[in-house]
Amino acid sequence: MTFWKLFARNRGAVVGLGILVLIAVMAATASLFFPADPFSLAGKPMSPPGENGFLLGSDSLGRDVAAGIAHGAKTSLLIGLLATLVAVGIGIVMGALAGYYGGPIDNLLMRVTEMFQTIPSFIFAILLVAIMKPSIESIVIAIAVVSWPAVARLVRGEFLSLRNREFVQACHTLGMSDVRIMLGEILPNCLSPVIVIGSLMVATAILIESGLAFLGLGDPNIMSWGFQIGAGRTLLRSAWWVCTFPGIAILLTVLAINLVGEGINDALNPRLRERT
Amino acid sequence: QEAGGTLVYIVQPEPPSLASFLSTSGPIGLVAPKIYEGLFDYDNDLKIVPALAESYEVSADGKTVTFTLRQGVTWHDGAPFTSADVAFSVMEVLKQVHPRGPNSFREVTSIDTPDEHTAVFNLANPAPYMLRALSSYESPMVPKHLLEGTDLRNSDLATSPVGTGPYKFVEWKKGQYIRLDKNEAYWQDGMPYLDRLVGRFIPDASTRTAAMENGEVMYGAYGAIPNIDAVRLRDTDGFSVTTDGYSMINPMALIEFNTTKPPFDNPAVRKAVSLAIDREFLIENIWFGYGKPATSALSSNFAAVGLYKEGMPNYPKNADVAGAIALLDAAGIMPDANGVRATATLDLIPYGEDWRRAGEYMKQALAEIGIAIELRYEDVPTWLKRIYADYDFDFNVNYFYQLSDPVLGVHRHYGTDQIRQGTHFVNSSRYSNPELDALLAAGAQEADATKRAEIYGQVQEILAEDMPVANLFEMQFLTVYNDKLKEHATSAMGAYGSFDRAWVEQ
Amino acid sequence: MTRLLDITDLHVALPPESQRPYAVEALNLHLEPNEILCVVGESGSGKSLTARAVMGLLPKPRVRIAKGSVNFLGEDLAKVSEERLRAIRGSQISMIFQEPMTALNPVMTIGTQIDEVFRFHEKMPGRERRARALQLLTDVQLPDPEQTLKAYPHELSGGQRQRAMIAMALALDPKILIADEPTTALDVTTQAQVLKLIKQMQASHGTGVLFITHDFGVVADIADRVAVMQNGLLVETGTTDQVLRRPEHPYTKALIGAVPDLVPRAARPRSGATVLRVKNLQKTYRSGGGLFGGKGRVVHAANDVTFDLARGETLGIVGESGSGKSTVARCIVRLNDAEAGEILLGDTDLRPLGRAAMRPHRSKIQMVFQDPFASLNPRTRIGKIIAQGPMMYGASADEAKRKTNELLEIVGLDARAYDRFPHEFSGGQRQRIGIARALALEPQILVADEPVSALDVSIQAQILRLLDEIRDRMNLSMVFITHDLRVAAQVCDRIAVMQRGKVVEIGPTATMFSDPKQPYTQELLAAVPGKDWFSAEDMARVHAT
Amino acid sequence: MRYVVKRLLQAIPIVLAIVVLNFFLLQLAEGDAVDVLAGEAGSATPEYMAELRAKFGLDKPLPVQLAVYLKNVVMFDLGYSFRHDMPVSQLILDRLVPTLLLMVATITLAVGFGILLGLVAAMGLNTWRDTAISIFALITYATPLFWVGLMLIVVFSLNLRWFPTSGMENFAMFYEGWDRVKDIAHHLVLPTVTLSLFYLALYTRLMRASMLEQAGQDYVTTARAKGVTENRIMFVHVLRNALLPVVTMAGVQVGALIGGSVIVESVFAWPGLGMLAFEALFSRDLNLLLGIFLLSALLVVAVNLVVDIIYSSLDPRIEVN
Numbered sequence A: 001m002t003f004w005k006l007f008a009r010n011r012g013a014v015v016g017l018g019i020l021v022l023i024a025v026m027a028a029t030a031s032l033f034f035p036a037d038p039f040s041l042a043g044k045p046m047s048p049p050g051e052n053g054f055l056l057g058s059d060s061l062g063r064d065v066a067a068g069i070a071h072g073a074k075t076s077l078l079i080g081l082l083a084t085l086v087a088v089g090i091g092i093v094m095g096a097l098a099g100y101y102g103g104p105i106d107n108l109l110m111r112v113t114e115m116f117q118t119i120p121s122f123i124f125a126i127l128l129v130a131i132m133k134p135s136i137e138s139i140v141i142a143i144a145v146v147s148w149p150a151v152a153r154l155v156r157g158e159f160l161s162l163r164n165r166e167f168v169q170a171c172h173t174l175g176m177s178d179v180r181i182m183l184g185e186i187l188p189n190c191l192s193p194v195i196v197i198g199s200l201m202v203a204t205a206i207l208i209e210s211g212l213a214f215l216g217l218g219d220p221n222i223m224s225w226g227f228q229i230g231a232g233r234t235l236l237r238s239a240w241w242v243c244t245f246p247g248i249a250i251l252l253t254v255l256a257i258n259l260v261g262e263g264i265n266d267a268l269n270p271r272l273r274e275r276t
Numbered sequence B: 001q002e003a004g005g006t007l008v009y010i011v012q013p014e015p016p017s018l019a020s021f022l023s024t025s026g027p028i029g030l031v032a033p034k035i036y037e038g039l040f041d042y043d044n045d046l047k048i049v050p051a052l053a054e055s056y057e058v059s060a061d062g063k064t065v066t067f068t069l070r071q072g073v074t075w076h077d078g079a080p081f082t083s084a085d086v087a088f089s090v091m092e093v094l095k096q097v098h099p100r101g102p103n104s105f106r107e108v109t110s111i112d113t114p115d116e117h118t119a120v121f122n123l124a125n126p127a128p129y130m131l132r133a134l135s136s137y138e139s140p141m142v143p144k145h146l147l148e149g150t151d152l153r154n155s156d157l158a159t160s161p162v163g164t165g166p167y168k169f170v171e172w173k174k175g176q177y178i179r180l181d182k183n184e185a186y187w188q189d190g191m192p193y194l195d196r197l198v199g200r201f202i203p204d205a206s207t208r209t210a211a212m213e214n215g216e217v218m219y220g221a222y223g224a225i226p227n228i229d230a231v232r233l234r235d236t237d238g239f240s241v242t243t244d245g246y247s248m249i250n251p252m253a254l255i256e257f258n259t260t261k262p263p264f265d266n267p268a269v270r271k272a273v274s275l276a277i278d279r280e281f282l283i284e285n286i287w288f289g290y291g292k293p294a295t296s297a298l299s300s301n302f303a304a305v306g307l308y309k310e311g312m313p314n315y316p317k318n319a320d321v322a323g324a325i326a327l328l329d330a331a332g333i334m335p336d337a338n339g340v341r342a343t344a345t346l347d348l349i350p351y352g353e354d355w356r357r358a359g360e361y362m363k364q365a366l367a368e369i370g371i372a373i374e375l376r377y378e379d380v381p382t383w384l385k386r387i388y389a390d391y392d393f394d395f396n397v398n399y400f401y402q403l404s405d406p407v408l409g410v411h412r413h414y415g416t417d418q419i420r421q422g423t424h425f426v427n428s429s430r431y432s433n434p435e436l437d438a439l440l441a442a443g444a445q446e447a448d449a450t451k452r453a454e455i456y457g458q459v460q461e462i463l464a465e466d467m468p469v470a471n472l473f474e475m476q477f478l479t480v481y482n483d484k485l486k487e488h489a490t491s492a493m494g495a496y497g498s499f500d501r502a503w504v505e506q
Numbered sequence C: 001m002t003r004l005l006d007i008t009d010l011h012v013a014l015p016p017e018s019q020r021p022y023a024v025e026a027l028n029l030h031l032e033p034n035e036i037l038c039v040v041g042e043s044g045s046g047k048s049l050t051a052r053a054v055m056g057l058l059p060k061p062r063v064r065i066a067k068g069s070v071n072f073l074g075e076d077l078a079k080v081s082e083e084r085l086r087a088i089r090g091s092q093i094s095m096i097f098q099e100p101m102t103a104l105n106p107v108m109t110i111g112t113q114i115d116e117v118f119r120f121h122e123k124m125p126g127r128e129r130r131a132r133a134l135q136l137l138t139d140v141q142l143p144d145p146e147q148t149l150k151a152y153p154h155e156l157s158g159g160q161r162q163r164a165m166i167a168m169a170l171a172l173d174p175k176i177l178i179a180d181e182p183t184t185a186l187d188v189t190t191q192a193q194v195l196k197l198i199k200q201m202q203a204s205h206g207t208g209v210l211f212i213t214h215d216f217g218v219v220a221d222i223a224d225r226v227a228v229m230q231n232g233l234l235v236e237t238g239t240t241d242q243v244l245r246r247p248e249h250p251y252t253k254a255l256i257g258a259v260p261d262l263v264p265r266a267a268r269p270r271s272g273a274t275v276l277r278v279k280n281l282q283k284t285y286r287s288g289g290g291l292f293g294g295k296g297r298v299v300h301a302a303n304d305v306t307f308d309l310a311r312g313e314t315l316g317i318v319g320e321s322g323s324g325k326s327t328v329a330r331c332i333v334r335l336n337d338a339e340a341g342e343i344l345l346g347d348t349d350l351r352p353l354g355r356a357a358m359r360p361h362r363s364k365i366q367m368v369f370q371d372p373f374a375s376l377n378p379r380t381r382i383g384k385i386i387a388q389g390p391m392m393y394g395a396s397a398d399e400a401k402r403k404t405n406e407l408l409e410i411v412g413l414d415a416r417a418y419d420r421f422p423h424e425f426s427g428g429q430r431q432r433i434g435i436a437r438a439l440a441l442e443p444q445i446l447v448a449d450e451p452v453s454a455l456d457v458s459i460q461a462q463i464l465r466l467l468d469e470i471r472d473r474m475n476l477s478m479v480f481i482t483h484d485l486r487v488a489a490q491v492c493d494r495i496a497v498m499q500r501g502k503v504v505e506i507g508p509t510a511t512m513f514s515d516p517k518q519p520y521t522q523e524l525l526a527a528v529p530g531k532d533w534f535s536a537e538d539m540a541r542v543h544a545t
Numbered sequence D: 001m002r003y004v005v006k007r008l009l010q011a012i013p014i015v016l017a018i019v020v021l022n023f024f025l026l027q028l029a030e031g032d033a034v035d036v037l038a039g040e041a042g043s044a045t046p047e048y049m050a051e052l053r054a055k056f057g058l059d060k061p062l063p064v065q066l067a068v069y070l071k072n073v074v075m076f077d078l079g080y081s082f083r084h085d086m087p088v089s090q091l092i093l094d095r096l097v098p099t100l101l102l103m104v105a106t107i108t109l110a111v112g113f114g115i116l117l118g119l120v121a122a123m124g125l126n127t128w129r130d131t132a133i134s135i136f137a138l139i140t141y142a143t144p145l146f147w148v149g150l151m152l153i154v155v156f157s158l159n160l161r162w163f164p165t166s167g168m169e170n171f172a173m174f175y176e177g178w179d180r181v182k183d184i185a186h187h188l189v190l191p192t193v194t195l196s197l198f199y200l201a202l203y204t205r206l207m208r209a210s211m212l213e214q215a216g217q218d219y220v221t222t223a224r225a226k227g228v229t230e231n232r233i234m235f236v237h238v239l240r241n242a243l244l245p246v247v248t249m250a251g252v253q254v255g256a257l258i259g260g261s262v263i264v265e266s267v268f269a270w271p272g273l274g275m276l277a278f279e280a281l282f283s284r285d286l287n288l289l290l291g292i293f294l295l296s297a298l299l300v301v302a303v304n305l306v307v308d309i310i311y312s313s314l315d316p317r318i319e320v321n
């Protein structure tokens, strides 16, 4: 069966993918539908949804919540994807080296990984953002730095089990170089769990970003869902829409990504293949 | 009134210590004045109310001030309060380690203590403003017998204060609350009415509001309850909002420009910024109606003492975009192909969400006149270092207390002598104008009210033209309280007062 | 005599997307008391599902009985309630599985697991249950039954676990015992013991046994009757003698014909040139014990191993599981580092060479791995798997491709295989690919570590033939590791017998079989299942019919 | 016991490395404790600030500061918090109890309910129950924590008046003895529920997957073949095996909890270490922050140890030694 057919068997995953595509399209076309700067003071402040020409209402400065969500989608997805890419990158390198070589290298790298794991991750992220000044880059770096250990452990585990597999040993007997074995032979075989964990990490990254923004550590120049929530949280009781719609956007996205992740997991998991 | 009961109020953020003789930090002010007292208190009309001093007398030449101290006052540990404590507090403590003390008492050369209840301040020059700086918040009287010979900056009193005030310190649970109990031996008979004061720390603004609504706390000042919620609570039964109790601090929101580098080295650009900002928009939409557009370098509250001058140019209520553009055009600052005349980074003061909103608004507003802005938000230490130590900024939104006299709260922005690298909240614009310096020096010593008004009139005119600092609006801090709480705002110090007369309806 | 079990017209349906609609189709089979019925057939022929259908343990709802009846003493097990089935399972019909490790719950003691059988079927006070359990463990000849009751599965060896399973299955004196490949995971000597035990227990309890296997040797040893399955169909059934000696169905014939003969084939003359000399090889595994000491386990997996290999010769290494065969092989191809000894390839000692220094010698010694699937990267196309070797040693892409196609032809695969992935091939085909990969570097020596033990007998025979051919054609020397003495007899010129890391005996194959010197060798030979059956004459007769 | 000591010894280098790493990391942050103190105090002269720096030892070269700190740590002295004017150990100790309360309550709730829900979902695979649980888990996971927290306050504190909004105790009353325990428990409910909802999702999913995985194992078939009832198979055979990954996960999570609860502590004014660390960072209270990291590292080490011991009691294949 093709991957797609396996994936499509999970109805939730298809729905998730649909939502995700919608959000991506929204992010891509934000400037078409909302050509103005999402920060611009577009009209009467605190307009409820549907009034004064605001589909989803406006915030305390009269900024369009809908425009913010559309433009913020780009940021949030970007942060999620970038942070995940970086984390997965670091994680793969560390995990691959540790798992492949084992012994003292493994020991050393795993101690380093553990070190990063013993530091409370959210505080660590806050620390990094505070040191580097709140900006998209620093947020991405911070999220990546606290997320990679999970990937490293996973990849290490896969490498540990794969490195003694016969096909890898066959490559050794052919005299293949270590780098080639790692990249060309082992890595492709452990990509599926990495893809699964990566997909979930995108969701977590979006959540971390919103948490940082809640604590006032977002990039003040860039519209993101986290920013909207952070800016709107004091209005929660007086203008529920300011914070609720971006919250729903996050919820839907995270939900969608999780569903897709689960779908990928099911599709890639040979054990589940036989089951409905 | 009814005696008894506990008042739980919001103290936010948690104070770093309770050493009000070392620090004027706001949260300390919310707690320490309940424990320590000053020589005077002030009522809502800024009239002097006797406290530890029953009366005072100023000599004809203004160079001697004699205070008659109250009898029968004891420290919380039982020791008697005497003139030695006053002399020690002013000469050894406030003048030495208090942030504003050296300024408030700079003319005091010595203090004589002819008897236990008389303190004679000898001044080098008349210092009329000094009498406005004797509240427990500004100048607390501290126990000599506990502090003398100790390291003031490392004193046990910082975490377990001993004063003469209506409440005694009992316990400070870090991260949770400070508990003060009634001082049974307080010199005012029958007071305080409350059995206990508990100052609670609640980091999240929305939660503070919820706790207020829920009745878990009854009092929150200095923006503890965000304005938006205050507005809502104001219209809710059982809660009230007041702006009383802030007249001594006179807060002013403003922009500090870095006058040493482009684009803000050019007064025209600074004025254009002042013109382009809609002060009413800020007040209406970010502070929800609380505040008054600034109209001068001095707060209009100084009108009461005659120092405020009306009709200064360049402080419009609503944005004057055309005027701003005309100014820039005249100064030869022309837009490029994208309509950008100048670019700058605006640093946001990290003291709350409102300031971020203000920055976001200003970014939009200044875009209208072709000034493209990047916002920068950093945490407190980074920000302080950038603005006051490294001078590495273009302009920043900020707010200052103008206090009860321009000498105390306004001079620090403008004097050449106030360009003190590494010192916070002074002249970071690095504006230097000999003419103004002379006026400020004269204003500080002038005892004659009309002459003084004239001097400050000139000061305001110069500043309206040079605009090293653009005042935005006179802030109105809000106190939100449960209607069951009575008589909490009898002092001009408001939340920084002693709560001696406060009581709770059971 | 009444039949214990009567299966009529049984159809086990598979889920829609499977390769055939029924796993088991129109099966008619019966079992009498006190008899052992062996069900044989290649992998996937439906043996296990038949057994599970009887037990009511089909993975419902995807796999279910579509038609037919399973009559057990007058009850149709295909129709009775789950409740009733549960009552029958374990007490009337019980079952033993192939994998003794995974078939036992790893976190429960053997005692508890045996106890469950009593608890769920009979009201018995705890003390009595315990006594019965102890008795059972004694019956299946487990050492120290008291201790074993308290042991967890991982604390027992494979053979012991399988005995515990048997004890559990026989706890309530069931009328029927179903054994699904109960010895496949065990080494020969242990297998022989377990088989003996089953037979004994069956005889003393009068149980009817449905024994599933694909090993004709095992069948020959224990079966009263045999049923042969292919693709879900029952193709032949009869007494053991009938089926083994006079098979009727071509499939049965093919299967029996593929069973290697235990009589060694004629040894070829040894050429003089020695290509590989292994001297005093030592390899010790240490496990456990951390940074701060603590006692670890020490295994001398290769202990003073010495042998040599002549050009064109095949040296077999045999021995039971864990005797160190693989370790020696891995040390020779330098997948493991031996700590002492010499591995002389020509005049070079390979043992001390580092990774880089070893690289130029790699191409001279190649390896064929046991598991054809595990040894091929599932994400790489066949062409690339074979071609990447030559390309690494400097061949151009075209050259490598030509060579690959040539090799595919040699191993009997057509050129279309080039662009396909491993999972698109059958086990035998995959093993051919593995061989082609090893040959692509034109090695002098081929080390084959159990290259056929993961394969069905018929495919096994093909691969062995292929290896033979290639060896002759290329004058290869081969180290051939196996635990199957039948295979060894057909492939090897000389045999080395290993036990606990030591080579206990080495010599020409024929001598080994006819005149084993060491007791261990004798023991191994005695354990070969069905050794009285498949003699050369028998085979000839089978092929003749 | 020897094993425990050994594990703790092994942790020492990691913990020290963490200290060093964080020490240098924090140096990268602009400004120091003195800037903050001075900023809070109002105006302060550079001389005064220099004096303070000298007093705090911040004027010494970095390696010296580090050496001093390390020396103190080795002697179990976490130093002094200049901002709070208190020994760091005392500050941390004060916050440790609330932190542990919240952590233990959260983990218990999350793991307990997660296991339960995962079990229910796995047993009713692909039924409406399974779907409902999965959706619930996903939604709780995907909703930002602070939003959940604020909403719980609005609903349960303001509208229903069931629980207090914030804090750990009723500060108007200062209950004693048993009443105090009840009072604290009352205050603990909302923060625990908020924080657990997030983790609940993880455990539910993990448990479900683990149950399904185990349910397909051979030993389950064996148990069925013995005639064991389905309930016993699920609760005795499968459950214990399925718990193993959940236990591992819980161990990993405890470390994250200290930091992960910053938001919850902030929303509910819970006096935990997360908030303390957060404030320490923004006031450049280096000693305090390092102390918290150190404690968190020790906590993680200790918890992992406990988890390993639990693990070995659940899984006889693993021996602690």
Ligand SMILES: Nc1ncnc2c1ncn2[C@@H]1O[C@H](COP(=O)(O)OP(=O)(O)OP(=O)(O)O)[C@@H](O)[C@H]1O
Binding pocket: A274, C014, C015, C018, C023, C041, C042, C043, C044, C045, C046, C047, C048, C049, C050, C059, C062, C063, C214
């Ligand atoms: N749970 C299942 N779902 C779908 N198909 C199955 C399932 N179990 C077995 N099959 C299919 O049913 C057929 C018969 O399987 P069965 O396990 O009975 O074979 P077997 O003869 O026991 O083989 P082996 O010797 O490998 O154990 C195979 O084609 C297999 O793919």
Ligand SMILES: Nc1ncnc2c1ncn2[C@@H]1O[C@H](COP(=O)(O)OP(=O)(O)OP(=O)(O)O)[C@@H](O)[C@H]1O
Binding pocket: C285, C286, C287, C299, C300, C301, C319, C320, C321, C322, C323, C324, C325, C326, C327, C328, C483
């Ligand atoms: N990596 C390893 N670490 C520790 N011990 C090992 C390792 N590999 C093998 N052993 C042990 O070394 C001994 C010899 O193992 P080896 O794999 O060589 O046996 P074998 O004869 O090939 O057995 P089999 O027939 O089961 O493949 C065994 O006791 C085994 O448990």
Ligand SMILES: [Mg+2]
Binding pocket: C047, C048, C049, C180
């Ligand atoms: Mg089978």
Ligand SMILES: [Mg+2]
Binding pocket: C325, C326, C327
């Ligand atoms: Mg082997």
